[in-house]
Amino acid sequence: MRIRRCSVLFLEPREDVAFDLSSLLAGGAGLARQRRWLALAAHLDGEIEIDAAQRELLGRISPGEWSEAAAFDADAATLAGLLDAGLVLSDGDPPARAALRERDERLREAHWWPAAAMMHRLARWQGLDSVGAMEANQLHTAPDLRRKLGAPPAHAPSRADAGPTLALPRVGDTDFDRLLAQRATCRNFDPERALSRELFAHMLQRVFAAQSMVAVADDTVFLKKHSPSGGGLHPTEAYLIVQRVDGIAPGLYHYHPVEHALEPLPAPEGELHAFALRALAGQHWFADAAAMAVLTPRYARSFWKYRYHAKAYRALVLDSGHLSQTLYLSATELGLGAFVTAAINEVDIERAFGLDPLVEGPLAICGFGWRGERMRNTEFDPSGAIWPRAPQ
Numbered sequence: 001m002r003i004r005r006c007s008v009l010f011l012e013p014r015e016d017v018a019f020d021l022s023s024l025l026a027g028g029a030g031l032a033r034q035r036r037w038l039a040l041a042a043h044l045d046g047e048i049e050i051d052a053a054q055r056e057l058l059g060r061i062s063p064g065e066w067s068e069a070a071a072f073d074a075d076a077a078t079l080a081g082l083l084d085a086g087l088v089l090s091d092g093d094p095p096a097r098a099a100l101r102e103r104d105e106r107l108r109e110a111h112w113w114p115a116a117a118m119m120h121r122l123a124r125w126q127g128l129d130s131v132g133a134m135e136a137n138q139l140h141t142a143p144d145l146r147r148k149l150g151a152p153p154a155h156a157p158s159r160a161d162a163g164p165t166l167a168l169p170r171v172g173d174t175d176f177d178r179l180l181a182q183r184a185t186c187r188n189f190d191p192e193r194a195l196s197r198e199l200f201a202h203m204l205q206r207v208f209a210a211q212s213m214v215a216v217a218d219d220t221v222f223l224k225k226h227s228p229s230g231g232g233l234h235p236t237e238a239y240l241i242v243q244r245v246d247g248i249a250p251g252l253y254h255y256h257p258v259e260h261a262l263e264p265l266p267a268p269e270g271e272l273h274a275f276a277l278r279a280l281a282g283q284h285w286f287a288d289a290a291a292m293a294v295l296t297p298r299y300a301r302s303f304w305k306y307r308y309h310a311k312a313y314r315a316l317v318l319d320s321g322h323l324s325q326t327l328y329l330s331a332t333e334l335g336l337g338a339f340v341t342a343a344i345n346e347v348d349i350e351r352a353f354g355l356d357p358l359v360e361g362p363l364a365i366c367g368f369g370w371r372g373e374r375m376r377n378t379e380f381d382p383s384g385a386i387w388p389r390a391p392q
């Protein structure tokens with residue numbers, strides 16, 4: 001049997017601290033500290049505790065070259081533990097282990113910078129209710145935050161070492177200035193009113209469609225869109241949760257940016273609205289949006305150019321930010337509400353859309369739809385641009 005180590009592996013010497021009565025009674029700090037080694041691999045969910053022999057063996061096995069297992073003269077149980085965990089891969093894997101080897105192979109093909117791959121894997125949530133957690137910790141409203149956390153760093157600091165201030169004129173009252181002033185995150189979608197097919201199509205066309213294309217070869221095409229994109233690669237796909245659009249069956253879709261067409265995908269388990277709420281980690285104030293786009297980079301498209309590049313993941317996060325701002329402004333101009341959130345249950349979304357997180361993994365969800373007539377959830381609208389304030 002030939003073996004090699006998985007491609008992206010970090011070892012963490014972690015210290016766990018727990019209350020310890022006997023230490024307190026003996027005049028100590030009342031804390032027990034225990035150290036252990038954890039293996040974190042970018043193709044695996046979760047962390048794996050390893051012992052000293054396994055740690056040493058991992059350091060001796062090449063991640064690139066296949067070698068005969070016998071050459072390592074390792075204790076059988078030590079190696080078997082690493083093989084079962086997927087930290088070491090073999091060319092004769094049984095089916096359960098072969099799935100992990102295939103994941104590792106897909107990861108290798110994407111050319112991730114290892115620290116970014118690890119961060120992306122570890123930051124994913126599954127089944128998390130972020131609203132419940134905020135409420136339980138009384139960190140829901142701005143006054144809650146102030147009371148629990150004290151004052152934040154200054155909202156607009158001045159540099160102590162700066163020269164005399166140069167005042168600038170306040171200019172501009174164009175349509176675009178007024179459009180910018182109307183943009184506000186919507187947390188009050190109308191749960192009944194559907195979007196027309198035209199409005200929905202218009203939004204997708206503005207935000208995600210290719211406006212033109214340049215082919216440098218038959219198999220090498222660059223798209224022009226309304227948002228900028230690192231390397232001009234436009235690797236971010238829009239996976240759609242369509243809840244209320246006239247003439248379009250509610251469900252999951254993939255948007256094709258060149259065809260400007262929807263590709264219907266299998267329905268998620270259970271009710272669509274419940275899936276949307278789970279995807280949004282319980283943020284019920286967004287879950288009634290008529291349509292949502294899960295912003296999902298195809299990592300290999302970006303890392304084709306930016307191989308093992310320390311800035312490439314950052315550029316993808318920025319790409320999603322640009323798409324969401326284009327979506328906000330497009331929606332605002334059409335009279336619709338819009339939102340973006342990074343507080344999402346990636347694992348649940350990946351399962352529903354059939355995605356491998358290190359190949360095509362979601363970063364954020366944006367949505368749009370008609371605003372309701374009543375404000376049920378607070379929006380940040382201090383100047384009353386959206387919700388006219390009652391006369392004082």
Ligand SMILES: Cc1cc2nc3c(=O)[nH]c(=O)nc-3n(C[C@H](O)[C@H](O)[C@H](O)COP(=O)(O)O)c2cc1C
Nearest residue numbers: 183184185186187283321340341342343379380381
């Ligand atoms: C990257 C990003 C993530 C956000 N995530 C959330 C979120 O998880 N939940 C939420 O209610 N709003 C979220 N928002 C919206 C912000 O709360 C909102 O932009 C901010 O309160 C300012 O309000 P405005 O967008 O109306 O100006 C997010 C915004 C951005 C840009």
